[in-house]
Amino acid sequence: MSSKNVIPDRIAEAMRRFPPFSMLPFEGVRRLAAQATVRVLPAGGKVWSQGDSPGAEIYFLARGRVEYLWTVDGRSERVDVRDVGDVLGLTAVMRNEAFRVTAQAAEDSLLYTLAWPPLRELLETNDEARHYVRRHQFWISRTGMPMPASEPVAASVTGRTKNILQAHLDGAQRVEPRPIERLLTCGPDSSLLEAADLMSSKRVPSILVVDDQRRPLGIVTASGLVKEVIVSGRDKLEPVSRVMAKPVVTISPGSSATAAILLMLRERIGQVCVTEDGTPQGRALDVCTHKDLLAQSGHHPAGLLRELRLARTNARFRELCDEIEAIARSYLEAGISAIYLGQICAELYDELVQRLLVLAIDEVKESGTPLPRTAWAWLSVGSDGRREQILRTDMDNAIVFASLGSAEADEQARAVFVKLATAVIDRMAAAGFSRCQGGVMAQNPRWCRTRDEWLAEMQSPDLVDSADGLLRATVLYDLRYVAGDKSLSDSLREGILKSTTGLSALQQRLAEQVIDAVPPLNLIGRFVVETLGVGSTDFDLKSRGLAPLRDAARVLSMKYQLNRRYSTGGRWEEIRRSLPRLEEMAGLAIEAYDFLLRIRTLNGLRRGDSGRHLDPQTLTKVERAQLANAFDVVRMVQSSLRIEFQIESRRL
């Protein structure tokens, strides 16, 4: 009797802007919408309480924000935030078990209640939507539930998910046999002694036993010789055919290096033989150990480390650095912690700098100026020092050297070290690093000083009063040894740590800096984007989020003399272990910092810059919610710092 109602169409259209509804057919969503009920929950109202049994319905959040609160041991922890477009209650309904968390409206929220049975039917017939739903149940792991095994999806929904194996396979290279002269072989009648002699003279861990057509018959390895000759006491003159391992596992040239490694792991062997046709009946071409393959499998940091040690030309360094960046990207997309990734990249970049120093020292010597006869060390400072420089968008380094006794001698030495630093930094720039905008580089005489000059500076009374002094103190505080004389660098670090722990005025100023940074959230926890600057919709991820967390960790470790760790993540970890009252906050801070660093780096890779300015529109819904959470942690850290350092609330 009524004419067609178009409202369900409109609701279905609104819902289909968000996954998983975007992956379901319109007609199905329309049917769901036609049976929906709409309710509005005032802020503070509960959609459900922890322990409630789920009904046969789920909720679509059309407006507002809902928080998941997990109550454990009488304390309530916010584990997740849902905002517009999110589905609520799906996990409990799918598993048909009581709600693990309380869902409470953080602001007035408009909810569409949808019947579960028809939705379940829709999900059952739509693989993509079902996979999406499964994958987005990740947050439940925090409430102690087992993580559901994710099913691999052919076309990933967001295009960002990748597992670490895929990341490796994507960049994996193929096995290329080396020149045939390198292949070490012997006949089946050769004696064990002859074989061992060949192996040790060629410094190869195995020898291939071949017939007269060079077809592999077996393989004799160093460990096999130890077992047979030394342990079992076999005679050294017996033929190798008695002890060789057979049959030989073979691959064809051009097969995937990663697949070959997996094959070796599965067969529990240390080397594979490459033959012309990939079978034991073909002629042998090469024998690869897993070390050879690891280096060849590309996209593996171990391989790059080796390549860095061998490289000579700027073009090659650039290529390798591009490769490091590619690895960083694939690891981040595979979900690895940005803090760990920072450590991996720091190892690689340290290796790079060490290699460049070797080349630069030769260069300087060849040009006729010998290095001063004094101890010196190359230091990483600032973000480099904290092992957080994943991209090549900045470099922060310094040189320290032991004083030669007189000011003139020191000046002369400085001139040589600056020359050395210039050579290194020029090569770094050629490899794709941006020079530090703040001039924090060893080629700058201000960052190339003797140990005593550094310490005198750190103890000078006007350090605290100038913004420049404060910045230098914080940058230098994060120093880390890279190359040269380690004991010199250690004694400098100790001296700096000693002088800063005594400086409560410095700590006070640093703590104030942390508190002055305002997280980009308004009072109800929504993003407020920067109003000034180039991209008007962007906001500054670094100054609003990363910097306060980083500085808070630094100033807390100064105050409590927690000096064993260098990175921000490590410092929070140390704070967590040593200061029980800050334990919870420090744990959250690690997660928040890790998340922010990851988002920043991915953003930087996407935009080809340092990634500090972020457009929230480019994030997925889940990431946006996590980001809001991270900024909440920043607030929490700020208020706790206010108490720690007794800073008056809200200075202007």
Add this chain to the structure above:
Amino acid sequence: MMSFPWRAWLGLPQVTEAGQAYRDGTPRRYPGKTSLERLTFVALDAETTGFDTGRDRVLSLAVAPIRALRLELAGMENWLVYQPTAPLNAAVTVHGILPSETAAGEPEEQVLAGLLVALRGAVLVGHHIAFDVAMLNAALERHHRVRLRNPILDTAVMAQRTVEAFGVTAYPGQRPPSLDEVCEHLGLPAVERHTAAGDAFTTAELFLVLCARMQRLRGRPLVVEDLPLERA
């Protein structure tokens, strides 16, 4: 306007069966302490040929029922009314119903009978509802010899009471806020504006949002006396 014995006495047409059922099932007021959860609200919107309650006619009509403070989409009804003499006037540009389209509608009497069923025992909710009530009363009088008797709630008045931005001031030119203004202020997306179904749905959502706001401000579940109800 309870019953009209003089109608029978004068030989005028009597209240229809639908009208009588509506009258019997619809209280004029509810006790002040009744929880809103226990009431049925019906959000209503009518699209008309103009603003003259005497001459203009209802072209389409939609209701959205709210039970236990939940808007039920399945219960929404939406009628297109057959108006043989619908004029092609300025109002068409607002609601977009062409005279030819009303031919696909149902007879007015039948639509009103359906409406009386939907409104039985409910509180009537609408934005600037007084106008819709006047239009409907004229039509109901013509066909069913009844007038609306539901308690009436105007969301414009409710917004003035609950949203500070629309609060009543001493400013003489102030007028109650329009549906668009309130929705925009509260960040509520207006769905299918200027169709009866869209406006009824939007009004129902607005009512729920205003209730939630009121509840948050008062810090307790709402009861009837919290609402600015008016008598029809």
